[in-house]
Amino acid sequence: MWLKAFHLIFMVTWFAGLFYLPRLFVYHAMSEDDASKERFKIMERKLFFGIMTPGMLLTFIFGVWMLFDYAWDLYASMGWLHFKLLLLVGLLVYHYFCYRWLQDFKNNCNLRSHVFYRWMNEIPVLFLVVIIILAVVKPF
Numbered sequence: 677m678w679l680k681a682f683h684l685i686f687m688v689t690w691f692a693g694l695f696y697l698p699r700l701f702v703y704h705a706m707s708e709d710d711a712s713k714e715r716f717k718i719m720e721r722k723l724f725f726g727i728m729t730p731g732m733l734l735t736f737i738f739g740v741w742m743l744f745d746y747a748w749d750l751y752a753s754m755g756w757l758h759f760k761l762l763l764l765v766g767l768l769v770y771h772y773f774c775y776r777w778l779q780d781f782k783n784n785c786n787l788r789s790h791v792f793y794r795w796m797n798e799i800p801v802l803f804l805v806v807i808i809i810l811a812v813v814k815p816f
Contacts, residue, residue, distance in 0.1 A: 697728060
């Protein structure tokens with residue numbers, strides 16, 4: 677149960693960043709003065725590298741540990757686990773896109789509007805809902 681507890685703690689940490697970083701991008705895209713833009717760059721960098729990425733890495737470490745410790749033997753033939761793992765690959769892609777957007781803002785070459793980032797802010801919610809349902813309900 678310790679592995680599961682730490683897996684969930686770091687999953688919450690990772691998702692906090694996945695929810696908040698695109699919101700910072702919304703405000704950054706809307707900002708017009710240089711002081712605000714520089715402040716957002718610092719906040720985005722610290723969130724991505726100080727919270728989000730360590731949360732992601734530790735989520736995967738504890739998740740893989742659980743997978744090899746007991747889950748794979750129990751659930752290897754169950755489709756929900758394979759679908760959850762596929763969704764996690766999708767979250768890694770989303771995390772990568774967050775990194776790319778972070779770099780665009782860092783280099784002052786963002787071409788997207790705040791509306792784009794508002795829509796992108798909703799993607800992790802969909803992933804979270806489906807992943808939690810899969811892990812708790814185990815529907816197939």
